[in-house]
Amino acid sequence: MRTFTLLNILIAFLFSSCTTQTEQGYTVTGDIKGIKEGKIVVAYYNRIDDELVKIDSAKIENGLFEMQGKIESPVQVFAMIESEKCGFPFFMENSKISIQSDMDKATSDQWGQKSLPVQITGSKLQAESEVFEKLKTPVLAKTATLSKAYDEANEKYREAKKKGATKEELKNLEDNANEAKEKMEPFYDEMEILAQDYIEQNVNSLFAAHLLSGCISSISLEKGLAYYNKFTPEVQKSYFGKMIKTELDKLKGGSPGSKASEFTSVDINGKTISLSDFRGKYVLIDFWASWCKPCRASNPHLIKLYKKYHSKGVEFIGISDDDSNPKAWHKAVEKDGIGIWHHVLRGLKQSPTGFDKSNDISEAYAIHSLPTKILIDPNGVIIGRYGGGGEDDEAMDRKFEDIFNNK
Template sequence: MKKITTTIIGCMALTAFAYAQEKKPFVLNGKITGQPTGKLYVMYEDAAGNRTFDSLVLKNGSFTVKGEIAGAAIAYVRSARREDSPATVVLLPGSQQFIAAGNKLNLAKVTGNNANAGVWDLAQEKALIQQKHQLRLDSLRKEKDHDKAADIRERLAPYFEENDQADYHYFRKYPTSALTAYMLRYHVADLPLDTLQHYYDQLGAATQQTGFAKYIADELNRLRHGSPGAVATDFTARDIQGKDLSLRDYKGKYVLLDFWASWCVPCRKGNPHLKELYARYQSKGWEIIGVSDDDRNEKAWKTAVAKDDLPWKHVLRGADMSRLEDNPNDISLKYGIHSLPTKILIDPKGVIIGRYGSEGDELDKKLKEIYGE
């Protein structure tokens, strides 16, 4: 499964309107032991979606960050060494203190507010997970070949799963934390709709008013529109031959929307099996529309379709990097797509009856049920 992070991260910055709280000053006084000089980089995003980037010079191992934030803000403090994990800090208006060892910045301790409860424990758990998988992570960082790097990422699936579970443990233990709302946005693609809704409900009224949580609420709404029981949202797009294609033209047939991309390794690996299904059921009235996340590289899209010999209709998703949040032509946005591959099965009445990822054989079972096999 590939997460589509560029769209998600871009949209997050557009939630500022949702959280109208007055900005107030904050101070973060830091001490790095064992590192008297050097440079640090700080990024923080507040509850209204305001982002700030800054660089700091250590003086006798000390630094100070000052600014204004609307409500809570999530900050990352990192060193100049790219391979080092950053420290995560929950900032509040007022003064707070930061202390860490220069070689273990990610295990910083923050005092002065109670919003950082559990953050050190989460960092420690993730540090142990990283240590466990460090050799493979180093291989990925050094690998220049695209296909070999993709294979290493697949073998790192346990690493990503363990990190996800660490986050979920934090969500359950600190359900109303601003950090929970902030990180939950990155798990929209991982969680079933009812689980995501549960975590959102547990945030509480105050945290739900933050821009972090407003983003989750919007995504929940989109996911409902792309989940079983919902009427499939119509769209019209130019197909790979340059002709108009509309979903409404498929009314009366079972149709599969296959959200994929030329650069998505699991998508491409699954194409041979999808072709087998198409050969078996197309004559019985089953159609596929491939929706590719390749708007920025049409040549790669067309090359992949030809190379994989995909016989069904194909369109681009309609992404526009200048309109990430409100693009009416973005098919993926209409259906709440955050990971690839995702497949959505629609019945002859235009109602969604299935949503599938790359794992399992649920689609196969559903097609056998539909066609009486």
């Protein structure tokens, strides 16, 4: 798993100039068989500024298209063929990039989303990503049967729901799908280790920075900083490097030792509450959602903790990622019996260009995976982070025991 000697030599040979971009800009040419005319649009979601950025577009005539321009830093983009509602991701950089494909090879996933397999040459980042994908092949082969079982279980659930199956029947089918998914978890962990090993051993690689940007919110602050600090200055100055730095800065604000970010919101009962209302007490903030199965599964344990420690000076605040579906939020709180503590929505709003995060509590605490719990002391200082980018729930239990000494 940790032997990359031959791979490192290959990357050093093929991608030694990976972080150097030509001043001439990019030229992207495409030949997509099976489409006479149309339009292709290339864009990406800028996670630093939280906005969708359109890079370029071109007319497709007899399957051919061409785009020319210049970008400040390499990025992973998504190319959408508007007339076909079909697209593909690739790495865009200032070089001569050639794209070839055939519409007959387009596939649809279980949700009806169409994707197009493509052959791309001229992008060093794309080539490096394909080398890394080959490293994942043995692990993906192990998950093939499990992945198929998961897809089939989901399909049975959707079909049963269409036919008006009972709640009990749907629950059984849902449990089957969840069981299939849980069996794949060890292999996801294996691929994460593979990615982190790659990051650690390729400090001059923009692709390694891309990998880190994708998992930065699920690893500890200490580990994220260690990886980032090993990158060369050129990589740190890239879009991927800046994105990592942005996420690390946010994570610092939601990690032990930092002052907890203040927030004010209207709770589930219509009452305005602020974090400062609970100064002088310990506060456990639970970031969750009605649609998050691990969150819901952990609620019985949280109820036990609340009943054990609330009388000793602990307040719980549930912050739900259900802004788009308040009814589901209310229903989940009632069904799980967690209305005994405070509940508010995270405050994420949609805007014409993406999302309005000006009042987003989750953003202030760098929450990117659920469930995540933040423990705050009576002085308003974070003393524990559990879940995304932090420790596990067992560590949280030990922290409570240490604070109250089992009293």
